[in-house]
Amino acid sequence: MTSAWSALVLIASATALLASPPAFTGYHAIDSLVQTPDSIPHLAIREWSEGRTRLVLTVNPAEMSTSVMSMESLTVDTTVHSGIPERLSTTRYLRALSAAKLDSSAIQDAGITHFFPKHEGIDLTVDLCPSHKPLDRALFSTLTTAMGRVERPVPLAVAITGRWIFEHEADLRWLKGLIDSGAISVTWINHSFNHTVAKNQKIRSNFLLAKGTNLHHEILHNEVVMLRNGLTPSVFFRFPGLVSDPAVYDSVVAVGLIPVGTDAWLAKNQWPTDGSIVLVHGNGNEPLGVKRFIKLLKDKESSITSKSWLLMDLRETVVDSAQ
Numbered sequence: 001m002t003s004a005w006s007a008l009v010l011i012a013s014a015t016a017l018l019a020s021p022p023a024f025t026g027y028h029a030i031d032s033l034v035q036t037p038d039s040i041p042h043l044a045i046r047e048w049s050e051g052r053t054r055l056v057l058t059v060n061p062a063e064m065s066t067s068v069m070s071m072e073s074l075t076v077d078t079t080v081h082s083g084i085p086e087r088l089s090t091t092r093y094l095r096a097l098s099a100a101k102l103d104s105s106a107i108q109d110a111g112i113t114h115f116f117p118k119h120e121g122i123d124l125t126v127d128l129c130p131s132h133k134p135l136d137r138a139l140f141s142t143l144t145t146a147m148g149r150v151e152r153p154v155p156l157a158v159a160i161t162g163r164w165i166f167e168h169e170a171d172l173r174w175l176k177g178l179i180d181s182g183a184i185s186v187t188w189i190n191h192s193f194n195h196t197v198a199k200n201q202k203i204r205s206n207f208l209l210a211k212g213t214n215l216h217h218e219i220l221h222n223e224v225v226m227l228r229n230g231l232t233p234s235v236f237f238r239f240p241g242l243v244s245d246p247a248v249y250d251s252v253v254a255v256g257l258i259p260v261g262t263d264a265w266l267a268k269n270q271w272p273t274d275g276s277i278v279l280v281h282g283n284g285n286e287p288l289g290v291k292r293f294i295k296l297l298k299d300k301e302s303s304i305t306s307k308s309w310l311l312m313d314l315r316e317t318v319v320d321s322a323q
Contacts, residue, residue, distance in 0.1 A: 022051030033077040045256040061091035064315040104249035111259030115317040117275040121310040126282040130163040133284025135171035146297040155313040159191035159238040162225035193222040207241040266292040
């Protein structure tokens with residue numbers, strides 16, 4: 001009996017060991033030009049290890065899309081010793097990053113806030129700051145019902161924090177289900193890990209400007225949490241509270257991220273025009289913004305049906321931004 005029990009314990013332990021994810025270590029920012037097996041140039045902006053496998057987060061500079069790739073599948077371009085090759089300087093990602101570097105001075109809403117649309121429409125960004133309230137699922141359900149007839153998947157961007165992820169496992173699963181079903185396509189924006197805020201503190205010493213903030217942790221650890229929960233970070237970053245200063249802003253851009261603000265925070269009585277980057281909170285904390293966005297969809301119903309008013313993909317429109 002004892003021998004049989006010991007054998008079962010060993011088998012169970014081995015099974016658990018095999019089922020557990022490999023250690024996630026050494027996550028850091030890099031800046032390397034790599035080639036995929038089909039000879040498409042990518043920029044590797046992060047590197048880490050999962051067990052014995054070296055992985056990188058890469059950006060396709062032409063499409064501004066990000067992917068997780070094994071270093072074994074890539075060829076590092078050793079001919080590039082510093083800077084970005086001239087042939088890539090006109091790509092979507094490098095143009096957007098260059099534009100972002102010009103806009104670091106504003107303490108509120110620094111970054112790209114608007115774009116010049118080729119036709120009527122907006123970019124929708126949904127913020128998921130830490131909250132004890134459940135995800136506002138009505139926002140996403142109404143969105144897919146209203147837009148799904150003319151756009152499938154419906155493109156949107158979600159600015160997410162690590163603390164929200166930890167507190168809303170079921171809500172995140174539900175969101176990922178919408179993606180897997182083809183209902184929506186999400187560009188995941190880094191919104192910092194903690195999103196610390198002090199209600200009675202002045203702006204210049206609040207959010208990421210608060211004393212003692214570990215900016216490296218806020219940016220990179222949030223990406224680690226995203227990756228470990230099956231989300232591929234995009235090249236975009238949204239400052240908590242839309243608050244930054246030149247030093248914080250430049251630190252974000254230095255690790256290859258493009259700050260995204262808004263010119264239409266609906267709950268703040270900012271009304272969108274064509275080309276607006278619209279902000280609503282889907283974390284349950286700002287029902288007024290959600291209500292106004294749902295009303296906007298209703299008001300635009302005939303234009304949506306005729307496909308003359310659409311939601312845009314942030315990765316495609318950000319290079320046509322107004323600075």
